[in-house]
Amino acid sequence: MSAKIPLAQVPEGFFTERDPDDLDCVAQGGFCPSWILENFDRYVDPFFQHVYLTGVSLAIGFVIAFALGLLAHRKRWLTGPLTAVTSILFTIPSIALFLLLLPLTGRGNTTAIIALVAYTQLIIFRNVANGLRQVPSDIVDASEGMGLTPMQTLLRVEVPMALPEILAGLRIAASTTVGLATLAFFAGAGGLGAEIESQINFKSNVVVAGGLAVALAAALDLAVLGLQRALMPWRRAVAA
Amino acid sequence: MTELAIIGDFFSAFEFIFESRESRAGTVQVGGLEEFGQLTLTHLALSFVSLAVAVAIAVPIGIYLGHIGRFQFLAVSISNVGRAVPVLALIAFFIAFVGIGFANVALVLVLLAIPPILTNAYVGTSQVDPDTVDSARGMGFSERQVLTRIELPIALPTIFGGIRTSAVNVVATATIAPYANVETLGIPIINFNVYGGTGQLAAAIVVALITLACDAGLGGVQRVVTPKGLKLAANPGGAAKRRLFGLIPRRSVQPS
Amino acid sequence: MSSDAASLELRELVKRYPGTDEPAVDKLSLEVPAGEVCVLVGPSGCGKTTAMRMVNRMIEITDGDILLDGSSVTDRSPAELRREIGYVIQQIGLFPHRTIGDNIATVPRLLGWDKQRVSDRVDELLELIGLDAEMRERYPAQLSGGQRQRVGVARALAGDPPLMLMDEPFGAIDPINRERLQNEFLRLQAELRKTIVFVTHDIDEAIKMGDKIAVLRKGGKLAQFASPAELLMYPADPFVEDFVGADRALKRLALQRVRDIDLWKGVLCHKGESTAKVRARLADADLEFPLLVDDEGRPLGWLSDRGLAGERVMEDLRSRAEPTVEMDDILRDALSDLLANQTMYGPVLDDQGRVQGILSLRAIAGALNIRPEDVPDSAELAAEASSSP
Structure with missing residues (x-):
C-alpha cells in the first residue's frame, strides 16, 4: 500500500463487503433485504409526514363530523341535507379533489388535509348520527324523567351509549385516511405515497413504503380498538 | 391568488378539454375533445371490465355465504382488510411483481372491487329476517325458492349498494392506471411535465364528473330494484344491517 | 329514612x-x-x-x-x-x-x-x-x-x-x-x-x-x-x-282478610272430656260436629260420631283438620284453600296455632253481601248505601 488515498475520497461503501448478488438485485429493481436495511432511513421522514397528515386530518375531521352529528341529532331535518353533502364529497375521487383544490389552496399540507378531512365527514357523521338515534327512547325518557337536563342527557347517556357506533366510524375513517394519504403527493404533501411513486418499479421500495402504510393503518385500527375497550367497560362485562 | 385568477384556472381547464393546445415544452399538441374522448373511453372500458368480473365473482359467493349464514367474520372483514391496503400500494405492488398492461391493471381493480360487493351480498342475504325465511320454509318453499323469491329480492338493494361503492372506487382508481401503461384519464394528471397544471385540473374535473355520474346512475338503479314494501319499511334506515358489528353503512364504505 | x-x-x-x-x-x-x-x-x-x-x-x-x-x-x-x-x-x-x-x-x-x-x-x-x-x-x-x-x-x-x-x-x-x-x-x-x-x-x-x-x-x-x-x-x-x-x-x-269477617264459633273438645258437655255446647253452635284439639288448643281433626258415642271423648276422627287458615290470610286465598280441599270448613288459627274460630263457605258468602258496615272507609259511602233500600 504505497499510495495513500485520503479517506474523504474513498467512494461510500468501498470498505464494506458487498454481495455482488445484492448490487444486481437493486439494479434489477428486485426485492433486496440488505438494501432495505441500509436505506430504511429515507422512509422515516415520509412515514412521519404520513402520520402527521393522517393524525391531523382525523382529529379535525372528527371534531367537525362529531359536531355535525350532534347538530343533526338535535335538528332532525338537517340529517338529510348533511348526508347528501358529505356523500358527494365522499364520492369525488381523492386524486381529483386534491387537484381541484390546488387553484384554491395551493400545493402542500393544507390542501391535503382539507381533502382528507372531507373524506372523514360522511363516515364519522353518519355513525355519530346513527349511534345517537339508536339509543333506546326509554333510556332517554328515564334520564330526563330523573331530572337530567337535555345537555346532561346528551353527554352522560346518549353519547356514551352511542360510543360503539361512533368509534366504529372512527376506525373506518382512520384506515381510510391512511390509504388516501398515500395519494396526497398529488397535492404536493409528500408522505409514503410520494416514495412509492418515485420508484414504482423497484420492488424493495414498493414493499417497504406500501408495507409501512398498511402497518400504520393496522396500528391505528388497533389503537381505536384499544380506546373502545378502555372507554366501554360495560361491553366487556356483558361478554363475560 | 385573487378570485379572478382561480376562476381563470378552472375556465382554462374546461377549455383544455374541448380544444387542444401546445404541450408545455411546445413539442406536441395536447388536450382537446379527441384526446379526452379517447382517454375517457379507455378509462370506462377498463372500469367496466374490472367491475363486471368482480360482480361475476363476488355476488354468487356473497349470496351463497349469506344464504347458508356462515363465514360471517370472513365476509365482513374482507372489506376491512381491503380498506387498509392503499390502492397506490396495491398497484405499485402489481407493477413491481406481476407486470403492467391492461390485464394486470384490470386484475388489481377486480381485487379492489370484490370486497365491498362480497360483503354487501353477504350482509344483504343474511340480513333477511329469520322469521320470514322460517315461515317461507313452513309454507313449503324449497331452498332454491327461499333464495330466489325471498332472500334475493330483499338483498338486491344492498347488493347494488356494494356494486355502486365498487364502481366508484374502480373509476377513481383507474386514474392511476397510467403507471402501468394503460392510458386512462390519469395521463394528463401524472404527466404534469407534458400537460401542465391546466391539463391536470381538466382531467381531475372529468374524473370527478364521471364518478359522480356513475354514483348517481347506480344510485338510481339501487332505488329501482328496491321492492316497494322495503322502501316503506326501511325509513328509519338500515336497521337490520347494523347487526353486523355496526360497521356496514348504507353505501360507500371507501372513498377513493 | x-x-x-x-x-x-x-x-x-x-x-x-x-x-x-x-x-x-x-x-x-x-x-x-x-x-x-x-x-x-x-x-x-x-x-x-x-x-x-x-x-x-x-x-x-x-x-x-x-x-x-x-x-x-x-x-x-x-x-x-x-x-x-x-x-x-x-x-x-x-x-x-x-x-x-x-x-x-x-x-x-x-x-x-x-x-x-x-x-x-x-x-x-x-x-x-x-x-x-x-x-x-x-x-x-x-x-x-x-x-x-x-x-x-x-x-x-x-x-x-x-x-x-x-x-x-x-x-x-x-x-x-x-x-x-x-x-x-x-x-x-x-x-x-x-x-x-x-x-x-x-x-x-x-x-x-x-x-x-x-x-x-x-x-x-x-x-x-x-x-x-x-x-x-x-x-x-x-x-x-x-x-x-x-x-x-x-x-x-x-x-x-280472614279477620275482617264474622267467623263461626266452633265447638272445641279435648280427648277424655265428657261427651255430654260437648253435646250441650253443640246445640248452641253454628256447626254440628266438634273439633278435637290438643292441650295447647291446636287442632287435631274433626271428631266422628263414634268419638262422641261413649262417656268420654275418644280420638276417633272423621277427617284431619285441613286446611287451616290464619287470621291474616287474604280471604280469596282462604277460599281457594277450602275449595281445593273439598271442604266447607277450616279452623282459623292465631300466631301460636291455636284455634280462634271456623271459616266456612257460608261465612264468606255472607261477607260478600253488601252491608254498609263492611265498607272499610268512607262515610259518604255509608250514607249513600243507607239512602238506597
Whole structure:
C-alpha cells in the first residue's frame, strides 16, 4: 500500500463487503433485504409526514363530523341535507379533489388535509348520527324523567351509549385516511405515497413504503380498538 | 391568488378539454375533445371490465355465504382488510411483481372491487329476517325458492349498494392506471411535465364528473330494484344491517 | 329514612295535542293525600300515562294545574322538579353503560350530595331492595329482569323523593315475579309511605296496589275515583262495571282478610272430656260436629260420631283438620284453600296455632253481601248505601 488515498475520497461503501448478488438485485429493481436495511432511513421522514397528515386530518375531521352529528341529532331535518353533502364529497375521487383544490389552496399540507378531512365527514357523521338515534327512547325518557337536563342527557347517556357506533366510524375513517394519504403527493404533501411513486418499479421500495402504510393503518385500527375497550367497560362485562 | 385568477384556472381547464393546445415544452399538441374522448373511453372500458368480473365473482359467493349464514367474520372483514391496503400500494405492488398492461391493471381493480360487493351480498342475504325465511320454509318453499323469491329480492338493494361503492372506487382508481401503461384519464394528471397544471385540473374535473355520474346512475338503479314494501319499511334506515358489528353503512364504505 | 311525602292535586288538568280535536286528558281532577298510592287505570288510549307524565312535566300541561304540596309544578324548572320526583317506567331505562351503583346514584349526584353520602345511600337502597352489596359493581346486562326492576325502583327512590311516578312498573315481568315484586313493593311502601301515582292497565293490579283508584275512560275523562272496595261494590256506571269485570265479587275477596269477617264459633273438645258437655255446647253452635284439639288448643281433626258415642271423648276422627287458615290470610286465598280441599270448613288459627274460630263457605258468602258496615272507609259511602233500600 504505497499510495495513500485520503479517506474523504474513498467512494461510500468501498470498505464494506458487498454481495455482488445484492448490487444486481437493486439494479434489477428486485426485492433486496440488505438494501432495505441500509436505506430504511429515507422512509422515516415520509412515514412521519404520513402520520402527521393522517393524525391531523382525523382529529379535525372528527371534531367537525362529531359536531355535525350532534347538530343533526338535535335538528332532525338537517340529517338529510348533511348526508347528501358529505356523500358527494365522499364520492369525488381523492386524486381529483386534491387537484381541484390546488387553484384554491395551493400545493402542500393544507390542501391535503382539507381533502382528507372531507373524506372523514360522511363516515364519522353518519355513525355519530346513527349511534345517537339508536339509543333506546326509554333510556332517554328515564334520564330526563330523573331530572337530567337535555345537555346532561346528551353527554352522560346518549353519547356514551352511542360510543360503539361512533368509534366504529372512527376506525373506518382512520384506515381510510391512511390509504388516501398515500395519494396526497398529488397535492404536493409528500408522505409514503410520494416514495412509492418515485420508484414504482423497484420492488424493495414498493414493499417497504406500501408495507409501512398498511402497518400504520393496522396500528391505528388497533389503537381505536384499544380506546373502545378502555372507554366501554360495560361491553366487556356483558361478554363475560 | 385573487378570485379572478382561480376562476381563470378552472375556465382554462374546461377549455383544455374541448380544444387542444401546445404541450408545455411546445413539442406536441395536447388536450382537446379527441384526446379526452379517447382517454375517457379507455378509462370506462377498463372500469367496466374490472367491475363486471368482480360482480361475476363476488355476488354468487356473497349470496351463497349469506344464504347458508356462515363465514360471517370472513365476509365482513374482507372489506376491512381491503380498506387498509392503499390502492397506490396495491398497484405499485402489481407493477413491481406481476407486470403492467391492461390485464394486470384490470386484475388489481377486480381485487379492489370484490370486497365491498362480497360483503354487501353477504350482509344483504343474511340480513333477511329469520322469521320470514322460517315461515317461507313452513309454507313449503324449497331452498332454491327461499333464495330466489325471498332472500334475493330483499338483498338486491344492498347488493347494488356494494356494486355502486365498487364502481366508484374502480373509476377513481383507474386514474392511476397510467403507471402501468394503460392510458386512462390519469395521463394528463401524472404527466404534469407534458400537460401542465391546466391539463391536470381538466382531467381531475372529468374524473370527478364521471364518478359522480356513475354514483348517481347506480344510485338510481339501487332505488329501482328496491321492492316497494322495503322502501316503506326501511325509513328509519338500515336497521337490520347494523347487526353486523355496526360497521356496514348504507353505501360507500371507501372513498377513493 | 323516609322523607315527608307530598300531597298531590290535579286541577281540571287538560292535555290537548295540536291537530287533534279530542283532548288526551280532559279536565281531570284528583287529590292524592300525602303517603297514599293513587292508581290510574283504564284501557289503552285513556290518557293515564299522559296524565302521569304531566306531573313531572315530561309532557307539558295544556290547561289546568298540578299542585305538589300546594305549589304548582309549572313554577319549577322541569329538570329541578324531576329530581324531586321518583320515576319508574315499564322498560326501566337503566343506563346500560353505568354500574348498578352508578345508576342508583344518578339523582343524588345531580342533587350534589357529597361522595360519602351518595355511597351510603346506594348501600342502603341495595339492602332495601334485597340485592347483595356486590351487585353494586355489576352492569344492568348482568342482572335478571326482576333484579333490574328492583334497581329501577331503588334508583327512583335514591333522592328520597316525596312523590313517585310509576308507569306500568311491573308490566314487562312474568306473572310469578310480578306478584313477588308487587308484594315487595307493598312491603316497601308500608315502610316508606311515599305518595305514589301508579299507572296500570290491569284492574287486578290496581286493586292490589292502590289506596285510591282513578278509572279513566277514552279521551282522558275520569270515570270514577274511589277506594278499591268502593269501586268493586259501587261501580259508578256500566263502563266501570265492565272494566272491573264480571268477577268483581271475587275480586273483593282479595281485599279482605280472614279477620275482617264474622267467623263461626266452633265447638272445641279435648280427648277424655265428657261427651255430654260437648253435646250441650253443640246445640248452641253454628256447626254440628266438634273439633278435637290438643292441650295447647291446636287442632287435631274433626271428631266422628263414634268419638262422641261413649262417656268420654275418644280420638276417633272423621277427617284431619285441613286446611287451616290464619287470621291474616287474604280471604280469596282462604277460599281457594277450602275449595281445593273439598271442604266447607277450616279452623282459623292465631300466631301460636291455636284455634280462634271456623271459616266456612257460608261465612264468606255472607261477607260478600253488601252491608254498609263492611265498607272499610268512607262515610259518604255509608250514607249513600243507607239512602238506597
